[in-house]
Amino acid sequence: MVFYFKARPEAGDYTIFMGLDKYENEELIRYGFPEDIWFHVDKMSSAHVYLRLQKGQTIDDISEGVLEDCAQLVKANSIQGNKVNNIDVVYTPWSNLKKSASMDVGQVGFHNPKMVRTVRVEKRINEIVNRLNRTKVERKPDLKAEREAVNAAERAERKQQLREKLSYRILLRVKRDLHHSRFMELKQKRREELEKLEKERQAEIRSYKGLMVSEKMTSNKQIAETSKSLQELEEDFM
Template sequence: MVLFYSSNALGDDLPVVIYAGKDKFENEELLKYFIPERDLWVHVDKLSSPHIYLRLPEGMDWEKVPEKLLLDAGHICKAGSIQGNKQAVTIIYCKATNILKRGDFATGSVTFHDPRKVKRFRIEERVNAIVNRLNKTKVERQVDHEAERIERDRQQHKLKRAAANERANADLALARQRKADAEARSYANLHAKEGTDEWEEDEWERNRKEGDFDPDDDFM
């Protein structure tokens, strides 16, 4: 089972999903199926706590997450830690892709590919208003992780294909415009410059009425 929370830290019109495994076995599953480009991993430093995942809005830089949103995820960690709930804690977070799980690790245990890419912030004391607000949104749901990943990958492929088609159409339109511009310049060059003999002949030809004498025509 997976626990889902909804944070309104960015406003009611932009809810952010925070989720966690109900136990250490579910945490193992979440490590396999998080969204690489969007999910942050959040935990209480040096204490037992839930492994929290914060799903960032599309395009948000993980190093520029608003403090209020981080505090929401951090308070879920703190509230779920037997020791941490009673004291000031340091919350650690990083991109979920930075989490390293080796085969010889105990269930639920992880480390980091690069410890330098782990950020920290402090929560001095529990803020009940935050915890209560988030608990009101909590939903426990059975998740078919593999099916959700397949559907997500399908949607990602669809978006990438649409973006590729849009780029191809834009390139085609640009090529057509360039061709039209080149043809227009080529046509313009067919006309003689003003003041030359060729220009005068072109002017006479354009202005003469039908039946007028053409000096280049042979006659008897």
């Protein structure tokens, strides 16, 4: 059996939950979500209370109001902690919970003690506890199936993201290939134009050289020898 509670509505849509006993706590430890934050009364026996954050949120995103709800619920569900004031409640991300084969059922440790935070609870506030209890719902969830369903959804999402990324890369490659193909086409066209111009230039040079053949040319000396002088022309005229 797992008990579900709703945190104060003004803080957002947050679910708080805890197991009926140490066996449910064991299941919650095993099949938690990355968004889960674990709460427990420090150095005393208490329920294992979890807060499920929104996807993408971290422990730093917990508001003071929601933190107070979780701390009060943990205190109210600790036989010893509910009787005394000024207790400490520790909390840490679910991923930081450490479970070894030598531990008793429901017992838990931490991978990194530096990731464990503490909040002081001076006294029980009945107004908060009663409000939370009015939202309590009892369920017998298949925690393993829920976790597997989430894992499957996450795998499908990663595959979709990979497909989209691959499609984008293919599109970029096609565009790049098209640009390259167009560039090579223009380059080849330019080369052909230059070759054509060079052929025309060579043809003009050959034509000009043909006009410059010595047999077809008259030198200045030849012109001078065959031409009459100005005086001779004047005498002929007279």
